[in-house]
Amino acid sequence: MKPFWGIKDQRVKTLDCTIRDGGLVNDHYFSLEFVRAVYRANVAAGVDYMEIGYKNSDRLFPRDQNGPWKYCDESDLRAVVGDSPDPSMKLACMIDAAKSDWKTSVVPKSESPLSTIRVAFYEYQLDEAVEMIEDAHNKGYEVSANLMAVTIVPEKRIDEILERVCKTSTNAIVIVDSFGSLTPVQTEYLTKKYLSYAEPCGIEVGMHAHNNLQLAFANTFLAAQCGATRLDCSLGGLGRGAGNCPSEYLLSVLNPDNYKLRPLYDCLEREFVPLAQKIEWGPYREFALTAQYNVHPRAAIASRKSPETRDKYTLLYDKLLEERESK
Amino acid sequence: MKPFWGIKDQRVKTLDCTIRDGGLVNDHYFSLEFVRAVYRANVAAGVDYMEIGYKNSDRLFPRDQNGPWKYCDESDLRAVVGDSPDPSMKLACMIDAAKSDWKTSVVPKSESPLSTIRVAFYEYQLDEAVEMIEDAHNKGYEVSANLMAVTIVPEKRIDEILERVCKTSTNAIVIVDSFGSLTPVQTEYLTKKYLSYAEPCGIEVGMHAHNNLQLAFANTFLAAQCGATRLDCSLGGLGRGAGNCPSEYLLSVLNPDNYKLRPLYDCLEREFVPLAQKIEWGPYREFALTAQYNVHPRAAIASRKSPETRDKYTLLYDKLLEERESK
Numbered sequence: 001m002k003p004f005w006g007i008k009d010q011r012v013k014t015l016d017c018t019i020r021d022g023g024l025v026n027d028h029y030f031s032l033e034f035v036r037a038v039y040r041a042n043v044a045a046g047v048d049y050m051e052i053g054y055k056n057s058d059r060l061f062p063r064d065q066n067g068p069w070k071y072c073d074e075s076d077l078r079a080v081v082g083d084s085p086d087p088s089m090k091l092a093c094m095i096d097a098a099k100s101d102w103k104t105s106v107v108p109k110s111e112s113p114l115s116t117i118r119v120a121f122y123e124y125q126l127d128e129a130v131e132m133i134e135d136a137h138n139k140g141y142e143v144s145a146n147l148m149a150v151t152i153v154p155e156k157r158i159d160e161i162l163e164r165v166c167k168t169s170t171n172a173i174v175i176v177d178s179f180g181s182l183t184p185v186q187t188e189y190l191t192k193k194y195l196s197y198a199e200p201c202g203i204e205v206g207m208h209a210h211n212n213l214q215l216a217f218a219n220t221f222l223a224a225q226c227g228a229t230r231l232d233c234s235l236g237g238l239g240r241g242a243g244n245c246p247s248e249y250l251l252s253v254l255n256p257d258n259y260k261l262r263p264l265y266d267c268l269e270r271e272f273v274p275l276a277q278k279i280e281w282g283p284y285r286e287f288a289l290t291a292q293y294n295v296h297p298r299a300a301i302a303s304r305k306s307p308e309t310r311d312k313y314t315l316l317y318d319k320l321l322e323e324r325e326s327k
Numbered sequence: 328m329k330p331f332w333g334i335k336d337q338r339v340k341t342l343d344c345t346i347r348d349g350g351l352v353n354d355h356y357f358s359l360e361f362v363r364a365v366y367r368a369n370v371a372a373g374v375d376y377m378e379i380g381y382k383n384s385d386r387l388f389p390r391d392q393n394g395p396w397k398y399c400d401e402s403d404l405r406a407v408v409g410d411s412p413d414p415s416m417k418l419a420c421m422i423d424a425a426k427s428d429w430k431t432s433v434v435p436k437s438e439s440p441l442s443t444i445r446v447a448f449y450e451y452q453l454d455e456a457v458e459m460i461e462d463a464h465n466k467g468y469e470v471s472a473n474l475m476a477v478t479i480v481p482e483k484r485i486d487e488i489l490e491r492v493c494k495t496s497t498n499a500i501v502i503v504d505s506f507g508s509l510t511p512v513q514t515e516y517l518t519k520k521y522l523s524y525a526e527p528c529g530i531e532v533g534m535h536a537h538n539n540l541q542l543a544f545a546n547t548f549l550a551a552q553c554g555a556t557r558l559d560c561s562l563g564g565l566g567r568g569a570g571n572c573p574s575e576y577l578l579s580v581l582n583p584d585n586y587k588l589r590p591l592y593d594c595l596e597r598e599f600v601p602l603a604q605k606i607e608w609g610p611y612r613e614f615a616l617t618a619q620y621n622v623h624p625r626a627a628i629a630s631r632k633s634p635e636t637r638d639k640y641t642l643l644y645d646k647l648l649e650e651r652e653s654k
Contacts, residue, residue, distance in 0.1 A: 005513035183580055184511070184548050186332035213576050214538070214610070218545030221511050236612075248612065249540050252619045253510055261619065265640035268612060273638045283541070285563075285575065285595060292579045292588065311600045313592035 006253030007221065011229040013048035014254065016247060017208070019069050020051040020094050021239035026279050028053060029067035034271055035080050038235060041267035043086045045251060046259040049116060051092040052077060055105045071105070077113050085113045090142070092116035095132060097125035102132050109140030118144040118174070123153045126161055130168055137169035144172040144206065144230065150190065151181050151294050158190075162197035172204040172230050173197075175223065180212025180242050181291040187219040191226040199227075206230025209245050211237055211283045212291035216245035221253060235264060236272040241297035242287035280304065285313055293320040333580030334548065338556040340375035341581065343574060344535070346396050347378040347421055348566035353606050355380060356394035361598055362407050365562060368594035370413045372578060373586040376443060378419040379404060382432045398432070404440050412440045417469070419443035422459060424452035429459050436467030445471040445501070450480045453488055457495055464496035471499040471533065471557065477517065478508050478621055485517075489524035499531040499557050500524075502550065507539025507569050508618040514546040518553035526554075533557030536572045538564055538610045539618035543572035548580060562591060563599040568624035569614035607631065612640055620647040 018038050019030055035052065042050045053069030061070050068076040072093045085091060091114045095102045106117060117136035121129035129145060136143045145165045150158065165173055175182075175190050182190070187207075194205040207223035209216035209232070220231050233250040237243035248268065251259040286300035303309040303316050345365050346357055362379065369377045380396030388397050395403045399420045412418060418441045422429045433444060444463035448456035456472060463470045472492045477485065492500055502509075502517050509517070514534075521532040534550035536543035536559070547558050560577040564570035575595065578586040613627035630636040630643050 005510040005516075183332040184545055185552060189332075211541070213579075214541040214544055214573075217541055218511055218549075222545075225512060246541075246615075249615060252540075252615075262641060262644055265612070265616070265644050269638055269640045285592070288573075288576060288579075289592070311596055313596045314589060317589055317592050 004256060006256070007224045008255055009224065009229065010255060011204075012224055012254055013230055014247070014250065014259075015049035015051060015092065015206070015230060015232050016042045016047045016234060017051045017232050017244060018234040018236075018238050018247075020053050021234055021244055022281070023053060023067065023069050024240035025238070025281050027066045028069040030069060032079055034275075035069065037267055037271050039080055041235065041263045043089050044260065044263035045247070047089060047247065047251075049090045049092050051094060051118065052080065053093060054100070055093045055095050055102065056099045057101045057105075059101070060099055074107060074112055081113050090115035092118055092144075094118040094120050094146075095136075097121035097128045097132065100132075102135060106136055106139055106141075114141065116142040116144065118146055119170075120146045120148055120176075122148050123157055123161060126164060130164065133165070133168045133170045143170045144174055145170040146174040146176050146208065148176045149178040149296075150176055151179055151186075158193070159197075162194060166197045166201040166203055170203060172206050174206035174208050174230060174232070175228070176208045177210050177219065179291055179294055179296060180210030180216070180287060181294045182209070182215065182219055184215065184218055184222050187222050188226050191223045191228050195227050204229045206232065208232040210239065210242055210291075210297075211244060212242040212287040212297065214283050216243070217249045220245040220250060224254075236268050236276075238272070238275075238281055241281070241301055242283045242291075243281045285311075286316055289313065289316050289320060293324060295320065295323075331583060333583070334551045335582055336551065336556065337582060338531075339551055339581055340557055341574070341577065341586075342376035342378060342419065342533070342557060342559050343369045343374045343561060344378045344559050344571060345561040345565050345574075347380050348561055348571055349608070350380060350394065350396050351567035352565070352608050354393045355396040357396060359406055361602075362396065364594055364598050366407055368562065368590045370416050371587065371590035372574070374416060374574065374578075376417045376419050378421060378445065379407065380420060381427070382420045382422050382429065383426045384428045384432075386428070387426055401434060401439055408440050417442035419445055419471075421445045421447050421473070422463075424448035424455045424459065427459075429462060433463055433466055433468075441468065443469040443471065445473055446497075447473045447475055447503070449475055450484055450488060453491060457491065460492075460495045460497045470497045471501055472497040473501040473503050473535065475503045476505040476623075477503055478506055478513075485520070486524075489521060493524045493528040493530055497530060499533050501533035501535050501557060501559070502555070503535045504537050504546065506618055506621055506623060507537030507543070507614065508621045509536070509542065509546055511542065511545055511549050514549050515553050518550045518555050522554050531556045533559065535559040537566065537569055537618075537624075538571060539569040539614040539624065541610050543570070544576045547572040547577060551581075563595050563603075565599070565602075565608055568608065568628055569610045569618075570608045612638075613643055616640065616643050616647060620651060622647065622650075
């Protein structure tokens with residue numbers, strides 16, 4: 001066999017979303033020490049971006065019900081990275097359409113350690129998303145446009161959105177498989193579609209996969225094979241429900257001179273093994289079911305919360321079937 | 328999005344290897360009731376083949392240290408399937424080169440409920456494998472040739488083996504990723520290579536994936552996309568180490584009129600949830616490490632056996648690195 005069967009493409013960049021997406025499991029109650037440990041591991045491993053949380057609204061998400069990484073106040077960001085953040089890794093935050101007071105919470109780039117703002121939106125929030133993109137761009141940030149739940153957006157509407165977003169100042173547009181239901185062939189199809197709009201405009205395409213069917217790594221790999229260059233991952237796959245593409249898998253198949261695995265495994269053994277005693281994430285079978293029905297994982301999350309419904313797969317199967325048929 | 332993004336190819340057949348490969352976790356000590364439950368679930372789900380164990384030698388594997396599915400005596404097979412096995416599903420057994428008294432243990436097909444013999448061999452066992460293939464064929468069986476640990480076989484040798492095996496009476500040849508280290512692009516490359524030898528001879532190509540990097544399902548999917556038509560899977564992914572491609576994933580992306588998922592989830596909740604309290608399998612991080620080093624999972628299995636080394640990823644990482652460098 002040939003020695004290296006991964007992705008050799010120096011344009012490829014990795015984005016760690018451990019704290020941001022993982023925070024959806026524990027309402028962003030990660031300790032400062034934990035976030036610092038992830039930060040240090042990412043820097044040592046050669047990760048290109050770290051998304052440290054949301055800048056979402058404390059009117060909608062009360063401060064006493066969420067940890068600091070739901071808001072990413074500039075002072076909290078400084079507490080993680082200090083006054084001189086490592087220049088080898090860029091810092092990112094996500095803002096959610098309809099959930100973020102982005103006009104005020106996103107400060108000019110010159111006043112923040114952040115480099116990148118990622119704008120998350122559903123298809124019906126396109127207008128606000130375009131405003132958010134331009135606002136962040138005008139404040140000096142690199143911008144990413146993340147259309148969520150793409151597997152339930154009609155293809156015609158995807159085309160419309162791509163056309164419009166590629167006329168904005170965004171630097172990247174990301175395929176977001178919120179329900180973890182993309183198959184490999186569908187991932188390739190979508191990546192090529194996104195690239196067909198983005199490439200002529202000098203915009204990069206990214207991949208944010210969920211692991212409901214244990215396809216997060218494979219779909220991320222395949223998107224990169226097709227030309228996607230912004231690859232989301234998280235340590236141990238930490239993320240909502242089934243989680244994301246594990247960084248410790250992804251980095252092992254990318255340009256081998258750029259990344260180191262040992263710092264990731266070191267952080268996993270120190271920080272994530274204890275964490276898994278406290279919170280649950282990963283490709284439990286309930287998440288395969290919601291992905292197979294191409295629906296939001298909330299029914300699976302609810303099933304796993306109670307010992308009475310956890311691991312009762314046929315109960316969930318029948319419920320999802322009934323919901324589909326009643327539509 | 329288009330409605331179905333899976334594999335539409337009526338030639339595709341699924342093979343359940345739950346008991347055979349899963350038996351490598353518990354020395355094939357599955358109860359008759361458990362094996363019957365898997366059999367019934369597979370029949371109800373529409374699985375095409377069920378591999379019920381090995382016909383390996385009781386000289387080499389003492390009867391008092393292994394369960395019945397290590398040997399698959401004809402009487403034990405009959406105990407599972409009765410006198411009139413369901414005609415919709417074929418039964419298979421595996422025989423291992425150098426570990427099976429195949430001349431005597433494989434009886435003429437007319438005397439057995441088995442339809443298919445799968446011959447597993449390492450590259451240096453090719454001569455015996457060819458004899459085993461012809462013996463099983465002459466006894467009336469459909470035959471499959473399974474070259475194990477393909478990721479450590481030099482490409483030139485793979486070509487030699489394919490050339491020779493495709494001159495035998497085998498009906499299929501299977502890509503066996505024993506170490507779970509194939510990447511998606513490597514899977515596609517190998518599938519096309521296998522097909523280039525097999526197709527002109529009327530031989531089918533199969534895929535047997537391991538899940539060390541959570542790529543078992545994706546690699547099986549991709550092999551099928553490339554034209555592989557014999558797809559191995561197991562309930563809950565049960566199998567040695569990280570396990571195999573979960574049947575409950577695979578069947579959801581194959582010809583939708585042919586397969587039913589609910590019987591699989593029903594069996595998983597009744598039989599596999601309790602089983603997971605007794606034995607361990609699945610994509611634990613130690614298995615990602617051995618796959619990343621492209622070595623047999625035995626070091627990972629050993630690490631997970633003792634609480635002192637379990638989840639000590641850097642210890643294993645350093646050990647594997649040292650072993651590689653001392654070569």
